[in-house]
Amino acid sequence: EVQLVQSGAEVKKPGETxxxxxxxSGYGFINYWIAWVRQTPEKGLEWxxxxxxxxxxxxxxxxxxxxxxxxxxxxxxxxxxQWSSLKASDTAMYxxxxxxxxxxxxxxxxxxxxxxxxx
Amino acid sequence: EIVLxxxxxxxxxxxxxxxxxxxxxSQSVYSSFLAxxxxxxxxxxxxxxxxxxxxxxxxxxxxxGSGFGTDFTLTIxxxxxxxxxxxxCQQYGNSPVTFGQGTKVEMK
Numbered sequence: 628e629v630q631l632v633q634s635g636a637e638v639k640k641p642g643e644t645x646x647x648x649x650x651x652s653g654y655g656f657i658n659y660w661i662a663w664v665r666q667t668p669e670k671g672l673e674w675x676x677x678x679x680x681x682x683x684x685x686x687x688x689x690x691x692x693x694x695x696x697x698x699x700x701x702x703x704x705x706x707x708x709q710w711s712s713l714k715a716s717d718t719a720m721y722x723x724x725x726x727x728x729x730x731x732x733x734x735x736x737x738x739x740x741x742x743x744x745x746x
Numbered sequence: 747e748i749v750l751x752x753x754x755x756x757x758x759x760x761x762x763x764x765x766x767x768x769x770x771x772s773q774s775v776y777s778s779f780l781a782x783x784x785x786x787x788x789x790x791x792x793x794x795x796x797x798x799x800x801x802x803x804x805x806x807x808x809x810x811g812s813g814f815g816t817d818f819t820l821t822i823x824x825x826x827x828x829x830x831x832x833x834x835c836q837q838y839g840n841s842p843v844t845f846g847q848g849t850k851v852e853m854k
Contacts, residue, residue: 662843672791672834672845688842689747722790732781732838734802736790 629653631661631723631737638743639713646709647740649723656704657681660726662733663697663708667719677726678706713744748772748837750846758854765822767849769835774815779839782811782820785848786831794833795820825851 634648649661662677676687680699687697698707706723721740724733749772759765769780778798783791793802795811798818808829810821822829830853835846 671847672836674843674845686841690842724790726838729838730779732779732793732796732836734793736792739790 629725629735631725631735633721633723633737633740636741636743638745640746641713641715641744643713643744644709644711645713645742646707647721647742649706649708649737651704651706651725654725657701658727660728661697661699661706662724662726663695663706664722664724664733665691665719666722666739675708675721680704680706713742715744715746717742718744747842748775748840748844750835750837750844752833752835752846752849754849755847756850756852758852759825760854761825761827763825765820765825765829765851767820767822767833767851769813769818769820769846771816771818771837773840775818775837776839778814779837780811780813780818781836781838782809783834783836784829784831785834791834822851827853 630652632650657680660677660679663675665673674688675691676697678685678697696709723737725735726733751770753768780798782795785791794809799811808823812819832848832850834848
């Protein structure tokens with residue numbers, strides 16, 4: 628069974644660092660891209676970027692380029708999304724999702740990680 | 747980037763009725779790489795339709811996707827109680843991938 632299990636909810640202060648995770652199981656991790664998607668009530672679903680675990684090829688949406696870092700650890704089948712300096716506007720639900728290639732949409736999603744940034 | 751505009755924002759219908767959801771793109775979607783997702787409260791989105799008209803694995807045939815170019819439609823032929831949710835379209839043919847703002851299908 629394909630599963631993407633994300634790390635738990637986080638409450639952080641502005642300026643702090645954060646790294647959330649997405650552990651994959653039930654399929655060949657290195658053969659599928661992993662995308663990160665942000666969801667807020669104001670802006671809805673936003674595509675942040677995507678990484679291919681096979682070679683760590685990473686592509687960011689222009690809105691998020693330079694704002695976050697996407698990485699993977701193939702030894703643990705885990706993808707990561709990290710911030711070096713959080714802002715209140717980073718408060719959102721974050722989802723990871725897998726995609727076999729650009730010819731197909733993401734199919735399986737993680738359960739989401741709620742990030743709250745507040746002073 | 748391609749902007750996807752969904753209409754209506756909310757659809758109030760009864761079980762058994764037909765739902766018709768629209769997704770209009772600001773420019774042509776490459777190769778009809780248009781998907782539809784369903785999201786229920788507290789859950790992640792679930793893939794329903796890919797390639798504008800192909801149902802994802804396990805999706806009932808009451809969900810019908812159609813359209814090409816800039817105009818796409820999701821039709822739910824007969825609403826079941828479990829179909830009341832928010833529906834999003836997504837284009838994945840042009841970078842960056844973008845989503846519509848969603849249509850809420852609520853029970854009348």
